[in-house]
Amino acid sequence: MNLHRPVLVEEVLKYLITNEDGVYIDCTAGTGGHLQVILEKLSSKSMVIAIDGDSKSIDICRERLKERENVIFVNDNFDQLRKIAFQNGYTKVDGILFDLGLSTYLLENSGRGFTYKKDEPLDMRFNTKEKYRARSFINNAPLDELRTELKKYSEDRYATRIARYIVQEREKQPIETTGQLVSVIEKAVPRKDIIKTLSRIFQAIRIHVNKELEKLSSALEQTLPLLKEGGRLVVISYHSLEDRIVKNFLKLESSDCICPPDFPICTCGHKARFKILTEKPVTPTVEEIQSNPNARSAKLRAAERINA
Numbered sequence: 001m002n003l004h005r006p007v008l009v010e011e012v013l014k015y016l017i018t019n020e021d022g023v024y025i026d027c028t029a030g031t032g033g034h035l036q037v038i039l040e041k042l043s044s045k046s047m048v049i050a051i052d053g054d055s056k057s058i059d060i061c062r063e064r065l066k067e068r069e070n071v072i073f074v075n076d077n078f079d080q081l082r083k084i085a086f087q088n089g090y091t092k093v094d095g096i097l098f099d100l101g102l103s104t105y106l107l108e109n110s111g112r113g114f115t116y117k118k119d120e121p122l123d124m125r126f127n128t129k130e131k132y133r134a135r136s137f138i139n140n141a142p143l144d145e146l147r148t149e150l151k152k153y154s155e156d157r158y159a160t161r162i163a164r165y166i167v168q169e170r171e172k173q174p175i176e177t178t179g180q181l182v183s184v185i186e187k188a189v190p191r192k193d194i195i196k197t198l199s200r201i202f203q204a205i206r207i208h209v210n211k212e213l214e215k216l217s218s219a220l221e222q223t224l225p226l227l228k229e230g231g232r233l234v235v236i237s238y239h240s241l242e243d244r245i246v247k248n249f250l251k252l253e254s255s256d257c258i259c260p261p262d263f264p265i266c267t268c269g270h271k272a273r274f275k276i277l278t279e280k281p282v283t284p285t286v287e288e289i290q291s292n293p294n295a296r297s298a299k300l301r302a303a304e305r306i307n308a
Contacts, residue, residue, distance in 0.1 A: 005104065007031030007295040008236060011282050013041050014301035017233045021045040022094030025085065025226075027078035027219065028052060030103040032061040038097075039068055046070055049088060053077045053127035053210075057105055059172035077127055082222040090226040098235045100216070100242050101294065102206075111124050114206060116198040119179030124209045134209050138175050141165050153204035153213075153241065162188045168295065179201075203239065213241060220249045224273055227305035233274070234302045243299050244279065250276050250303050274303040 007014075016024065016294045020043045025034050029050035039048060052058045058075045065071055074084050078098070078165055085093065107115050112123035122135035142218060143148070147163035150156070165188040166175065175181055182198065189197045207213060223233050237243040252258060253274045257266040281299035289296045 005292050005294065006037065006099070007101070007283065007288070007292065007298045008284060008300050009034070010039050011086060011300055012234055012236070015277055015300070016095045016097055016232050017041055018230060019046075019094045023047045023049075023090055023092075024095045024097070025049045025081065025093055025115065026051065026097050027081060028097070028099045029061050029073070030054075030057050030065045030099075031105050033099060033103075034099055035061065035071070036065065039065065039071065042070070043127075044070060047072065047090075049074060049084060049090070049093075051078050051081070051084060054103075054106060054110070055128065056110065057103060060097075060105065060266045075127075076085060077215060079218040081219050082226055085226055091226075093226055094228060095232040095233060095234070096223050096227060097217070098216075099238070100212075100235070100237045101298065104294075108130065113178040114202070115257065116178060116182050116185075117201050119177055121177055122175065124206045126210050130210075132209060134205050135174070135176055136302060137208060138166060138181065139170050150201060150204050153207040154197075154200035155240070156200040156204075158189045158193070158197050159201070159204070162197075162201060166190075207239075207241075216242060216245055217249070220246065224253065224305075229305055229307070231305045232302060234303070236298050236300045238299070240299045243301075246301050247281075250274055250301060254303065271307055273305065273307055275306050277302040277304055294303060 026048060029035050029052045035050050039128060047070050049072045050061060055075045058073050062073045072088050076084060102114060111120050112125060113120040114124055122138060124134040143163060147160050150163055151159035162185055165184050167177060169184045185198055185201060186194060227233060235246045237246055254272050254276050256272050257268060258265050258270045259268045278301050281301050284295040284298055
């Protein structure tokens with residue numbers, strides 16, 4: 001089994017860890033890539049809460065790090081971040097990490113149809129406790145919803161055309177597997193554009209099924225009351241829509257006033273709660289991309305909690 005190779009490791013450690021005896025939350029623990037290097041940097045007095053929505057990934061992570069006594073493993077969605085921290089006895093923490101990339105395990109070993117390169121059931125759930133699956137969306141969503149969601153989350157020029165082809169095909173028979181879906185998309189898209197479009201459309205379906213952007217927005221808001229003064233937030237995103245959410249959240253929460261520009265005086269009373277540490281997103285070096293192609297679209301943003 002190929003375990004996920006973490007990206008921007010040195011940069012994560014640099015921006016995240018301020019207290020080697022502190023409390024940290026890895027919101028996307030996966031099979032333990034970043035978690036392992038974080039633990040190696042921390043002392044035995046520290047504590048890390050490791051969260052992942054996929055039960056098998058968290059089981060692998062637990063087994064991989066079974067000798068570590070300063071980790072709490074939690075199988076849940078990261079939009080439950082604050083509740084998870086409270087339930088484990090922590091109201092304030094020193095750092096919170098999100099790595100929003102899809103893990104190697106989910107792509108290659110889950111059998112849930114996350115990749116167009118394998119013929120698997122159309123599932124795409126991160127958390128198998130959830131009922132809504134990709135095949136429900138593909139086979140039941142009205143054309144308008146299908147078109148809107150695919151276009152919004154893929155930003156692909158062929159999204160509308162693909163939605164129409166899906167509706168035409170599912171009238172003949174249900175689309176139950178990734179192989180069937182790939183065949184439909186191949187009919188709708190010119191050969192020269194097929195690989196990029198397949199990647200984007202599969203990504204869009206996954207984002208829709210898991211409500212990824214809504215959960216990200218909710219989780220980011222929950223970091224504010226959780227982080228102690230001087231605590232750090234680090235987010236690695238791979239998709240322009242994710243990065244936009246993170247960028248706008250940090251811009252808002254690092255501003256003392258959010259009134260419209262034409263207001264003569266401030267009436268909002270808003271105070272900055274973050275200091276941005278990365279003026280521009282940190283990206284992988286050429287060497288890292290060459291050794292780990294999955295890192296190529298990664299963008300890291302970091303901020304420090306102030307006025308807590």
